[in-house]
Amino acid sequence: MATSAASDRKTTTVGWTRPRLSRSAPDLARYAVLLAFLVVFLLPFLWIWSSALKSSREIARQPFGLPTEFRWQNLQRAWTVGHFDQYIWNSVIYCAAIVAGVVVLSCLAGYALALLPVPGRDALLVVFLLGLMVPFQSVMVPLYYLLRDIHLLETYWAFIVPGIALRLPFGIFLMRGFFRGLPAELADAARVDGANEWRVFRQVMLPLATPGLSTLVVFQFMFTWNQFLMPLVFVQRDELRPVSLGTMFFFGRYTADRGMIAAGVTIAMLPVVLLYLALQRRFIEGITAGALKT
């Protein structure tokens, strides 16, 4: 409490400009708290990353600190022996297909629900909203048997098709929100000029919705890359597993070789962490928009 009070006083006296790092006691307290949490959030990452380059013995004896000898072969072994080459490739396929599917379909439907005359629009909105509120478990069991009956189980499609379908409510509401924020007169002007509805959408309105589009791409990519329960249920063959699922089975297979396990876990998290560090503002804005706009 002392620190939050302190920061409040500070902000009002300094007047919301970037303050200098003064040596006042409240400031020290504030940075002590901020740094303590920095360590809490960062330490598990550093520990796993450094363990990825150590031997099992060194992990047990010297958990902190850099490896005495960098064992790059851990990463290499996880990549080949641990099948991470396959898992990462699978995840790339799933992400490409699902992100593309969700984005294209959500843009079309979100646009229609925002700006086109649609009979029974309110009823449709309620139906899609329901999909936003129910968890995956509400369809998990019958979906498994449906996919089995149409022979999609144990193929890439078993994750791709429901992976797209179940994310449509989120995508549609997000894109509808963005399209509703655009000036409808632009579309009308294009119609007066003789453009058909497809051209109005594709050439006039869609380019204006790019911020919404990139939000959806980032959001959906992260969601699909990390998704676990759906592939766990629908994809059981090892050569079809995405990296989230593969990591768990890899972990169960090689309990003794801890260096390699840490290397596998590092490989699993690295693509999304690097992407986050490169695009971190977009990630944070996307998450905020996704939470507050749907």
Add this chain to the structure above:
Amino acid sequence: MAEMSLPAPWKEAGHARRHWARYRAGYLFLLPSFVLYAVFMIYPFIQSIYLSFTDWNGATAVKNFVGLDNYRRLFNDGLLWTALRHNIIWVVIGTIAPMVIGLLLAVLLGNRPRGFTLFRTVYFMPQVLSPVVIALVWGWIYNPVFGILNKGLDAVGLESLSRGWLGDPTFALYAVLAAAIWAETGFVFVIFLAGLQNVSRDLLEAAMIDGANAWQRFWNVTVPQLANVINVVTALLLIGGFSVFDIIFVMTQGGPANATEVIATYTYKEAFTQNRVGYAATLSLVITAISLIASIVFIRLRERGES
């Protein structure tokens, strides 16, 4: 005049044609989404309800209709109530802790002090990890042989507290929960940070002129203006908390001795290891009902807040 004397089918065709001309674009834009959604969401959802009235085991051709048997069974199912209790503990602690820590960090960084970007980047970083990775990393942290938690406790002279955290039924649920809180806080923090941007400075200054101290300004001026954001965050954490599966399944599979069993892990086992499909469908509807009720309550609250 000529149109009026046309036979009825012609008139209807004309009506349909006009209807089609007006709504064609809307229909075509919505069609692919709707078909996919209907086949892979609406249809299975209805099937879930249907299966909950059967004792199907997933293999037989015939699904025996058993009426409300599965629903009656819910009330006498001790494991379900244990799981529900764990869900409630999970939701209460797993909502309050990230909110308190997230709000604290957001307020401390609200005026973007030096190092703001570094702090924000790191605080949010766990949020991009998959629950599987979080579970495996934290499983290691809790490892009795080489985990850094016990090593840390030993180092500061608290050896007596060292234990196999995930193997101990008293602590396992809270140990998993701590990992989830670690992962979730960054999300809450970022949302609050965005919310704080919209808190009126004029009101804060007016309150200060009126002699309100820092805590009063925070509690009476800042927090009420964050009401909408708090509402959204609570709803998301609550709904996520009642259907939580991944992190628990990977860390403990619901064990030891059901000490971390939640409805979602229980449902998964009933459906795919016990093959009690009918009952699993009923359990999945329990999760669904709770999520729906929570969502609707929060939508109502939000609407009331906005009007």
